[in-house]
Amino acid sequence: xxxxxxxxxxxxxxxxxxxxxxxxxxxxxxxxxxxxxxxxxxxxxxxxxxxxxxxxxxxxxxxxxxxxxxxxxxxxxxxxxxxxxxxxxxxxxxxxxxxxxxxxxxxxxxxxxxx
Amino acid sequence: xxxxxxxxxxxxxxxxxxxxxxxxxxxxxxxxxxxxxxxxxxxxxxxxxxxxxxxxxxxxxxxxxxxxxxxxxxxxxxxxxxxxxxxxxxxxxxxxxxxxxxxxxxxxxxxxxxxxxxxxxxxxxxxxxxxxxxxxxxxx
Numbered sequence: 001x002x003x004x005x006x007x008x009x010x011x012x013x014x015x016x017x018x019x020x021x022x023x024x025x026x027x028x029x030x031x032x033x034x035x036x037x038x039x040x041x042x043x044x045x046x047x048x049x050x051x052x053x054x055x056x057x058x059x060x061x062x063x064x065x066x067x068x069x070x071x072x073x074x075x076x077x078x079x080x081x082x083x084x085x086x087x088x089x090x091x092x093x094x095x096x097x098x099x100x101x102x103x104x105x106x107x108x109x110x111x112x113x114x115x
Numbered sequence: 116x117x118x119x120x121x122x123x124x125x126x127x128x129x130x131x132x133x134x135x136x137x138x139x140x141x142x143x144x145x146x147x148x149x150x151x152x153x154x155x156x157x158x159x160x161x162x163x164x165x166x167x168x169x170x171x172x173x174x175x176x177x178x179x180x181x182x183x184x185x186x187x188x189x190x191x192x193x194x195x196x197x198x199x200x201x202x203x204x205x206x207x208x209x210x211x212x213x214x215x216x217x218x219x220x221x222x223x224x225x226x227x228x229x230x231x232x233x234x235x236x237x238x239x240x241x242x243x244x245x246x247x248x249x250x251x252x253x254x255x
Contacts, residue, residue, distance in 0.1 A: 024168050025132045057161050058229055059168070062222035069220055086157065093232050094225055095214050 003027035003053070005034050013110045014043040015081075019052035022060030031060070035067040035078070044076025045113040049106070051082035056090060068100060077101070081109050122148070125186040128167075130175035130200075138167035138185045142196055145187040149194045150254055158233040159194065159252055165226035166198040166248045174200030174246055192254040199247040207239045 003020040016034055021027045038046055048067070056064075064080075071078040079101040083091065091097045103109035126141060128134035142163030146156035167183060175181040181201040188195040211218050213225045230237045236251035 024135060024164070055157070055161070057168075058165055058223070058225040061225055065220055066222045086154070090229075094228070095219060099219055 003030045011110050013045045013047055013113050014038045015047045015049055017049045021055040022053055022063060023055065023057045024059035028059050028063040031063050031067060035070065039074060044071065044074060046071055046076065046078045047081050047109055049081045050084065050087055053087060054084060056087055061090060061094060061096060077113055079103055079109060081106060121190045123188045125184060127182050127184050130171045130177050130179065130181050130183060134183060135164050135167045135171055139164035141185065141187060145189060145194055149189045162230045162233050162250060163196050165229055166250060169226055170198050170200035173205065174202030176202065194252050196250045197247060199242060199245055201245045204241050205246040
């Protein structure tokens, strides 16, 4: 199952609820296009909800990093919400845990974005 | 599978992204058959996919005339996965450390690191032409 997503707006923050696999090929491209689409529409506060992402590889990790730097370079913020244990472990061993702002609670995550 | 039983299979695949998925699925199947837990089987599938992706993209450069081979072998408590390409060859010592601060924000270069993180052994062998990566994981 490749990656799928839905988009929500809450208090000026665009939340992408991702599900499936962020992997080489379709999953990574879908994430890239989703973030690009959000930026094109003018939103620069992006929260990626990874609660239902059950599989990610190095290509997917790279795509998360690319999304983070793309949003940051445009003056925005991209944060991660609800990591599964597997994704958490991957971010830990690759030290990407130190790069991303990672949240466990949606309400506080939304409140943490700059107004 | 009974302890000590040996099972071996080999796949020859085109240099496409679809082949990476085939290797991942085969690795998952063999990891389960070898008796690894679902979490470890998932890691084994992922790192086999990383090796296959390297072979397809960096080794064979998705050249339709070149093939990758993937071999899976269960021997006692160990699963050995071997992935070979027909490319120009890879020197693993030249791969930048993805944990170095200057590399943390790179969008690529974590595949071999993940192989080493999750496997008990990762060995590279130069072929003529190509590179062979052998991944070994033992049940504890």
